Amino acid sequence: MFDFSIFSDAQAWISLLTLTFMEIVLGIDNIIFISIVVNRLPPEQQQRGRTIGLVLALLFRIGLLLSISWIVGLKEPLFHIDLPWTESNFGVTGRDIILFFGGLFLIGKSTTEIHTKLQGEEEHEGGAPVYSTMTRIILQIIVIDIVFSFDSILTAVGLVDSVLIMILAVILSMAVMLAFSGLVSTFVNRNPTIKMLALSFLIMIGVMLVMEAFHKEIEKGYIYFAMFFSLLVELLNMRLRKKVEPVHLRDSTFD
Template sequence: MDFVTSFADPLIWGKLFQIIALNIVLSGDNAVVIALACRALAPEQRNKGIALGAGVAVLLRVVFTVAIASLLNTPFLHIIGAGLLVWIAVKLIVEDGESDEDSITASSKLWKAVQTVAIADIVMSLDNVLAIAAVAKDSIPLLVLGLLISIPLIVLGASLITTLLTRFPILVWAGAALLGWVAGEMFDSDPWLIERFGAATLEHLHYPAAILGALLVVGLGYMLKSRQPDPAT
């Protein structure tokens, strides 16, 4: 009841707006992942996949913000996360254009897409949960409400990006490179590396690490893609 009556306070509305705006900004990468994972789904399942992916993204954002913020300073966590992001990005490149409808049912492909979104969002949420938690403070209902309101906006962004990926397949490589860039940034921010080499040193390596991450994804993706058998033969 206290939470309901507190909506008469303009400060609550201000915090709610901040959470929604912050989540939209921080969910740009989520929209890219959702679009990349759902682009190969059948048209009748694509909207369902995008909606499920967006729901998973927001739900995981809530869970991480509430429960896992204290783990952000755990050594090696960012390094492991960076490795997972590189794996996801390369996998998206390698699987681009594959047509395995005969061997994989539509339902399993949908689940596979949502699973990819979930894994990526678990990793990518590590760096932005603190920002949302700082606005919500101790008001979990306010946090959940703000993130739930953001779902349609994330769906809209993912739908637009999916349309672009379908029309311009080269953007799949650009999206994967973006994930590699994020992986490089995440690697460079690991607490163990900061303690070992110093924050100042790693700050100078921020962009080189991000560029190296993007190049690593594109290079590995190209190498593995070129080794795939030609379906025409």
């Protein structure tokens, strides 16, 4: 089914490493989302939830890679809409529909999480934290996995011709993300400002997906640079806050 002889060519290995790196970069937003929603589970179930989420993402990506002709077909218009401010019809594709509703879901979910954090964690009458069910969390992960999988696979198709290289790159990238997902989740959830920043990133990505649904392409390099720069500034702020000593007031004596 697959021709493994392509790996006798050094170019195939370069393509594999390049695509694996790209898949890891594109999967950062997926890890962030999974880390945040899995935090709604009881502590003893969170690692299981992260693993299930990333395994589902892997299965979605491999399944889509084995259906490349269908993926390419999603870029063909399903119907057209007459827009009064343009001279041509707007062709709505299957990809546009998936990106539009996926983007809205990401915006809505991230905004709800921010609202919850600002209002305080939901509690029972006894003060114990409210946990979500595994089924509900997995359903949310499935929705966003589908959206991010399309973005990831379309990038892979544009970079590499070999389906075997694409599948291996996806497997390697998912293995790396699975290895570090626990550390990312712990870091995000232990630092409220980082968590708020991560939720803001997800809103920005959701807006980008909606704009792409309307054929307004945004260079992803700008998005990832903005995310990296904001994260760097926040890390510097965190380090500065640790170094700053609290101010101690002295008693004043009056004559």
